[in-house]
Amino acid sequence: MAIELHTLDGGAGDGLPLVVIHGLLGSADNWRSHLRGWQQVRRTLAVDLRNHGRSPHAEGMGYDAMADDVLATLDRLGIERCHLLGHSMGGKVAMTLARENPERVASLVVADIAPVAYGHGHDAIFAALRAVEAVAPENRREVDGIMAEHVPERAVRLFLATNLVRGEGAMRWRVGLDEIEADYEAIRGEPQGDAPYAGPSLVIRGSRSNYVTDAMLPALREVLPEAALVTLEAGHWLHAEQPEAFQAAVNDFIARVEGAARD
Incomplete structure (x- = not known):
């Protein structure tokens, strides 16, 4: 549907x-x-x-x-x-x-x-997103610090940060991360x-x-x-x-x- x-x-x-x-x-x-x-x-x-x-x-x-x-x-x-x-x-x-x-x-x-x-080119990015999700940081600066442990490229981190929204007092991702990771094989396919x-x-x-x-x-x-x-x-x-x-x-x-x- x-x-x-x-x-x-x-x-x-x-x-x-x-x-x-x-x-x-x-x-x-x-x-x-x-x-x-x-x-x-x-x-x-x-x-x-x-x-x-x-x-x-x-x-x-x-x-x-x-x-x-x-x-x-x-x-x-x-x-x-x-x-x-x-x-x-x-x-x-x-x-x-x-x-x-x-x-x-x-x-x-x-x-x-x-x-x-x-190939599997997004493992570090998924790890960064999950690390942020686990901590529930309060601001974007804190999010960037967490992501930097997995993604050293600042431009990539800034791009990922466009998916941040504030909810229930913390920063969270608006993307359907569970759904994306679950079907990543289809995404990387033809x-x-x-x-x-x-x-x-x-x-x-x-x-x-x-x-x-x-x-x-x-x-x-x-x-x-x-x-x-x-x-x-x-x-x-x-x-x-x-x-x-x-x-x-x-x-x-x-x-x-x-x-x-x-x-």
């Missing part, structure tokens, strides 16, 4: 809407600065996936289930066709939706993820769908990231045979590290897609 997802929705224009899907332990809030830019020219919305942000918690993190959640959200909002953008785990959700419902997707942008299974997505697609990768290596490009071409590839001087969070270049790459791609549709 599909989950009713929380969305940040705004903007208007002549073009098709743009729908943005965040990555693991992210949320629609992470995309607010980009949304402000895109909403000046078209309706743009970002979703909170299940067990993330302000959306409900539910068992199951399979890509079929998460894609169904997004599709149900499009139906609820009256969006018949859209440009679809997904980062990291959200890119796999987007690939699944596009492969299973290509008539709903005018174009696809995948940010720094390939349609392959990855996106779903039997057929390739043959529509226009763009893959943006970070030069300092190992999520889309050259060795993964054959697998990528099998799923996205029409994909163009852009490499930015950035790591995995390329939309935060190179926001202007990232937004320019997306804007140029969508402009080409819409221009071709008018010709």
